[in-house]
Amino acid sequence: MAQSSDPANFKAMAPHRIALLFNANKVYDRQVIAGIGRYLNSTRVEWDLFMEEDFRSRMRDIRQFRGDGVIADFDDPQAPDALRNLHIPVVAVGSSYHDPAAYPAGLPYIATDNARIVRLAYDHLIEQGLPRFAFYSIPPHPGSRWAQEREHAFQAIVVDESVEGVVYQGQPTSAGGWGGAVEALVAWLTDLPKPIGIIATTDARARQLLQACVIGDIAVPEQVAIVGIDNDPMAQLLTRIPLTSVIQGAEEMGRTAAHLLHKMLHGVDCSDTRVLVPPVGINVQASSKYQPLRSPHVMRACHYIRQYGCLGIKTEQVADYVGVSRTVLEEHFKRELKQTVHQAILQYKLDTARQLIAESDASLADIAVRCGFTSLQYMHTVFRREYDCTPRQYLDLHRKPAPAR
Structure with a gap:
């Protein structure tokens, strides 16, 4: 029987027991769960939440769950069968599908809009002036239907736009097969016509592309511009070249799923509800900022600077990497960029510092060290000279306030 939502009975109500069936070791699932949490924190809804202790989704005992409702990741191929005829409200969260028949029948379904995600990545690469495109996907598997949907969305775009577009599914990720997978990826990248923009189906796949480009001595983004999907902070930490990534609306998916379940717990029929949640936007970083360059020497030098510019490199080291004299x-x-190598290195350090000041909560002293400045005072001097303000003044103008709790 549905519990009363009358405020007068609020304190007397026992909280609903809700199971969250997600693999919270993945950034997308964590963001969905965060959206559920934010819904609970912004309302008077009281739920007793169940999740596995190791944050993994397990369906084996779900039929013995003595609870009131479930929000589940239906990208998990076990979910539809495990939750069928459960006799308590279930809200499904997962991939969008171009074929309406692929959605589970009789359940409310909150979907990430794969077509709009891929379109946002493609439009960004178009805006950079790239003439051809590729998509780095995942081999077909019951648990990766979302990847095939993104692959399908990409193929539909290139056909509709009449542009060059190729798909490479690569190999499954495993420790034993990693060496061969990287070699195959480097070979694929080497054979691609360039310049080219590549959309990776996840940030994890995008990070593999960045690694392969470093191994294959392929300049990013002058030869290969890369866009990932998920905006995963871990992927950013594990790459020297900052990664451009599409930000899914995963938190909004979680909020919407929680709202629907709340309505169902109070007797509202939401079984035919289907919501497509668009991406939030795109976090544009160095990996996709394509700049056409005629000189292969400048191209290689810029690729090196993007990897090591904040590590105190000098012009001589850049010239050694390129294989030409400093002169x-x-x-x-000077001919291509109208600046010296030293100025290019300094500009990279300043761009990185400005981004960290605006988007992180690191101290100015820490940012100075991370960006390769010899001291905070030196960074202060350079900011004054280049931007007519101090790092502190820049912080006050640009750092986003922490979200209210």
């Missing part, structure tokens, strides 16, 4: 490299830089 020759300086001539190419």
